[in-house]
Amino acid sequence: MDVSRIVGRLVGVRQHVVDPGGGGAPRVPEPVAALVVGGGIAGMSAAVVLAERGVSVTVLEAAATLGGRLGAWPETLADGTPQAVEHGFHAFFRQYYNWRSILRRGDPRLGFLRPVPGYPVVSARWPEEEFGRLPPAPPANLLALLLRSPSVRPRDLRAMDRDAALPLLAYHPVRTYAELDGVTAEELLDSLRLPDRARAMLFEVFAHSFFNHEAEMSAAELVAQFHFYLLGNPEGLAFDCPDEDHATAIWRPLARYVEGRGGRVLTGAAAGRVERGPDGWRVTTADGASYAARHLVLAVDPPALAALVAGSPGLAGAAPRLVARMPAFGVPGPPYAVARYWCDGDVDAGRAVFSGVSRQPTLDSVTLYHRLEREARRWAERAGGAVVELHAYACEPDVPADELARRMWGELAVLWPEAARLRIRELRARVAAQAPAFGPGSHAGRPGVRTEAAGLYLAGDGIRTDFPSALMERAAATGIVAANHILRAAGAAAEPVRSVRPRGLLARR
Numbered sequence: 001m002d003v004s005r006i007v008g009r010l011v012g013v014r015q016h017v018v019d020p021g022g023g024g025a026p027r028v029p030e031p032v033a034a035l036v037v038g039g040g041i042a043g044m045s046a047a048v049v050l051a052e053r054g055v056s057v058t059v060l061e062a063a064a065t066l067g068g069r070l071g072a073w074p075e076t077l078a079d080g081t082p083q084a085v086e087h088g089f090h091a092f093f094r095q096y097y098n099w100r101s102i103l104r105r106g107d108p109r110l111g112f113l114r115p116v117p118g119y120p121v122v123s124a125r126w127p128e129e130e131f132g133r134l135p136p137a138p139p140a141n142l143l144a145l146l147l148r149s150p151s152v153r154p155r156d157l158r159a160m161d162r163d164a165a166l167p168l169l170a171y172h173p174v175r176t177y178a179e180l181d182g183v184t185a186e187e188l189l190d191s192l193r194l195p196d197r198a199r200a201m202l203f204e205v206f207a208h209s210f211f212n213h214e215a216e217m218s219a220a221e222l223v224a225q226f227h228f229y230l231l232g233n234p235e236g237l238a239f240d241c242p243d244e245d246h247a248t249a250i251w252r253p254l255a256r257y258v259e260g261r262g263g264r265v266l267t268g269a270a271a272g273r274v275e276r277g278p279d280g281w282r283v284t285t286a287d288g289a290s291y292a293a294r295h296l297v298l299a300v301d302p303p304a305l306a307a308l309v310a311g312s313p314g315l316a317g318a319a320p321r322l323v324a325r326m327p328a329f330g331v332p333g334p335p336y337a338v339a340r341y342w343c344d345g346d347v348d349a350g351r352a353v354f355s356g357v358s359r360q361p362t363l364d365s366v367t368l369y370h371r372l373e374r375e376a377r378r379w380a381e382r383a384g385g386a387v388v389e390l391h392a393y394a395c396e397p398d399v400p401a402d403e404l405a406r407r408m409w410g411e412l413a414v415l416w417p418e419a420a421r422l423r424i425r426e427l428r429a430r431v432a433a434q435a436p437a438f439g440p441g442s443h444a445g446r447p448g449v450r451t452e453a454a455g456l457y458l459a460g461d462g463i464r465t466d467f468p469s470a471l472m473e474r475a476a477a478t479g480i481v482a483a484n485h486i487l488r489a490a491g492a493a494a495e496p497v498r499s500v501r502p503r504g505l506l507a508r509r
């Protein structure tokens, strides 16, 4: 075992069990039905666990394809080539224990995931900073990063306000929010008194990955994510990516898995209204169809949840606290943009598959799909080209997708001059605002999985967990927690839930 992992284990950096699961029958003893609204990670994770235990589960997904923000759909390029286009590149971090356990249902060996070596951050002003290839476990990874980083010199560390930095090492699920939820991430970073370069290259790219502007994001959330990604897990900042598009690698296998266990997965089924009936819950879809079940999991993104609750007047009596929380919860974070470019010619051979970008006005990351996924690779080999995807995680509102794509490409050409010489053959550009906002002071009003109404649960990456989690992992974990409530109520064994070290290395008990 790696020395950093041994040291890490000695200080409790390992996989922790939040819920051991079990405790009931392998299958529900009596027939029981559940509805899941939303076929993204959260909804499908709930459906997988419920279907395995014999719950008669129906997933209602509004879109034509599964996956939500991890979705993929077929498109045809002008040259007639079919290409799966995705909602965007995703990094599957190694400490996504719950999401990986769901993915194993579709592929027990996770053979579709390939390690992505390196995680460079590039900027126009400073040399590249490498976040990959660190010792995997804390505290060695943090020490190695600080010692080897060209962005921090010993005198910068001496000048930094070390007291202000302590909260980053002392994540606590209650105290961190009590002390820092009212402060912005920007204020916390200002208080560290880091030189501009260290702040830009080491912290800002990280903060941007959560789809919130630093000035509008809670400092407590930044501390929680710093812990979840860097300081609480023995795997470090390492991640893998599918070598096939997300529909082929993930959604078709998971849908087959649920259907093979008696579940139903319906696409093009947008829930419009939810009401409580004498025996549970009823969901009416936009086409007038109606579905009933004892249990209901609402696994939709925050604006969709607020819209669904607003369209369900009956919930005012059944779940008044949930209804009251929705106007604030339903306001998403800033828009994000994703643009995929099919180009003639390639970027330099040494460019990384995935790079974070610091201090460009729009661009936050670059992915080379033709070095990642099979279909894009085949197109690029045939056409002598490249398939490049650019992301902006928190952009200016009200700017059309094509304009954001134009800006991002211009910014890429500043960082990688060879990009200016590529001819763009095709472009697919999108802008959306569906990510949860983690504004200062938002923690107290953030709903958890369980609601005040019996049999009604929430899941998704905006839903609160009592253990460290984020993004895809939070979506999967809340889906499993929702399923566990249903399984326990029905007398069936629950699914284990795992997490990274529950508190920071310096958190007092």
Ligand SMILES: Cc1cc2nc3c(=O)[nH]c(=O)nc-3n(C[C@H](O)[C@H](O)[C@H](O)COP(=O)(O)OP(=O)(O)OC[C@H]3O[C@@H](n4cnc5c(N)ncnc54)[C@H](O)[C@@H]3O)c2cc1C
Pocket (backbone or CB within 6 Å): 037, 038, 039, 040, 041, 042, 043, 060, 061, 062, 063, 066, 067, 068, 069, 070, 087, 088, 089, 090, 091, 092, 269, 270, 271, 272, 299, 300, 301, 304, 305, 308, 336, 338, 391, 434, 459, 460, 461, 462, 470, 471, 472, 473, 475
């Ligand atoms: C560009 C981009 C890059 C990202 N990169 C990463 C990454 O690298 N790593 C990472 O961990 N996370 C990443 N994320 C975040 C990740 O995608 C999300 O955290 C995760 O997919 C959220 O899953 P979810 O199930 O909570 O929500 P969603 O994926 O939003 O799923 C909700 C589903 O509900 C459906 N729905 C909405 N309303 C209704 C209705 N009324 N009736 C029926 N269905 C409805 C939607 O169509 C959708 O399918 C990224 C996100 C984006 C946008």
